[in-house]
Each structure stands twice: as C-alpha cells, then as structure tokens.
Amino acid sequence: MKKLLLLGDIHANYPALKAIDNYIHPDGFDLIINTGDFTVYSTFPNETIQWFRERKKTICILGNTDRRILRILKGKKLRKPKKQEKRIMYFWTSENLLPKNAAYLKSLPAQNDFIIDSIHIGLFHGTREDADEELFPNAPESRFQKLAKGSPYHVQIMGHSHVPYHKIVEGVHFINPGSVGRMFDGDPRASFAILKISAGTIAVEHFRISYPVEAVVKDLKIHQLPDVYSKMFQKGKKLN
Numbered sequence: 001m002k003k004l005l006l007l008g009d010i011h012a013n014y015p016a017l018k019a020i021d022n023y024i025h026p027d028g029f030d031l032i033i034n035t036g037d038f039t040v041y042s043t044f045p046n047e048t049i050q051w052f053r054e055r056k057k058t059i060c061i062l063g064n065t066d067r068r069i070l071r072i073l074k075g076k077k078l079r080k081p082k083k084q085e086k087r088i089m090y091f092w093t094s095e096n097l098l099p100k101n102a103a104y105l106k107s108l109p110a111q112n113d114f115i116i117d118s119i120h121i122g123l124f125h126g127t128r129e130d131a132d133e134e135l136f137p138n139a140p141e142s143r144f145q146k147l148a149k150g151s152p153y154h155v156q157i158m159g160h161s162h163v164p165y166h167k168i169v170e171g172v173h174f175i176n177p178g179s180v181g182r183m184f185d186g187d188p189r190a191s192f193a194i195l196k197i198s199a200g201t202i203a204v205e206h207f208r209i210s211y212p213v214e215a216v217v218k219d220l221k222i223h224q225l226p227d228v229y230s231k232m233f234q235k236g237k238k239l240n
C-alpha cells in the first residue's frame, strides 16, 4: 500500500502546515504532494517553502500566487490583483522571500504527473486544461466528463478552489484536498487529504484540524499588514 499526503493552497500559513505536520507525522508517507499556492496572504512564505525543501519525497507545483511572486521578482509589472490590500501582500512577500526559497519556487513546474503502482496521477493547480480554472465540486457533470475523457490520468489532483472533495466521473478520480491555510467555508481549520493506493484501489480521506490562528494574526500585526487578512484567517472566509 502506498500512502500520499495531499496538501495545497497553504498561502504561507506555516502555523497551519505545522499543525498538520504534528498531527500526521509526514515521514510515514511515500509521497507528499502540493497543489501550489505556497505564498501570499500570510507572513510565513520562507518557513512554508523550507518545510518542503527539507523533505525528499515531495512533488510540488506552482499556483497562481506563486507565479505572480516570480513575475514580481523578475521585475515585471503586476497588473492583477487590482485591490491595493492584495497588492501589499504580494509585494511584502516578494520583498521578504529569501533567495534560496525564490530559487526553489522558480524550479517548480506549473503541472506535473507521476505513476504509483500503475496508477497515473496528474497534478494541477486549476485543471489539466487551465491552471487558473476553479473547478468546484458542483460544476456541471459535463465539465468533469470533458476533463476525464481523453486524459491518460486515473487520478487528477487539483487545488485553487480551496474546496475539499473527491468525485469519480467516467472512472477518473478528481481530488481536491482543500486549503491548508486559507479555507473559505467559515471554518478556519486546516484542510488536507490522504490518498491510499493499494492493488489498484484508490481511497481518499479528508481531514480538518485546528491550528493556532492567533499566531498568524499576531505576525500580520507585527508587520503592519492589512487588518482584513487577520479577520479572513480568524473567520475562515474570503473577505476581499
């Protein structure tokens, strides 16, 4: 049996990642997967990236926030997001990211795929057709069918919507582990999933665990960053 830890949309919320680390002991997994968005909206991008850099058995991809950070670091203009409070968070992150962690981000692909015990797994931030697509579990069945058909993958792991789910359409498993650091459903607890593969069978279990949100709030205040993010993490809701 192979055991994969599915993480994603951490958004620099290291206290949430650390809580998962303490809860499940990641060394017991064959692989640790990250669907992207390591960075932005909390103040621990370095600790978050370092956590992955210190581990050997990881497969990670970039999310939209990470791609934007890399664009800023290249000296390109940031057209989106337009909201000033969001832009502050992007520029704060790019200014505070250590070069070795920026280099790690730069080394990551936008999507990836791998085979475990003959099961072909695709890893995407949005979907296999569009890295910026938010695929919610209540999307039309036809959308899932289109993504399932003509793809070599038995399993498609995605992030970006921040909504945890596991759906089987046309025999293809669509899995979103939810967001470790920035859930939007009014429950601030960290979300993640465990994928077990054994003799061709696939089992998925989702988890929600609490973490010290106040550690995030305290650090946002220390760095005098917009108050809306403190409220966002406390409420577990998208506020801007």
Ligand SMILES: [Fe+2]
Pocket: 009, 011, 037, 063, 160, 162
């Ligand atoms: Fe995200």
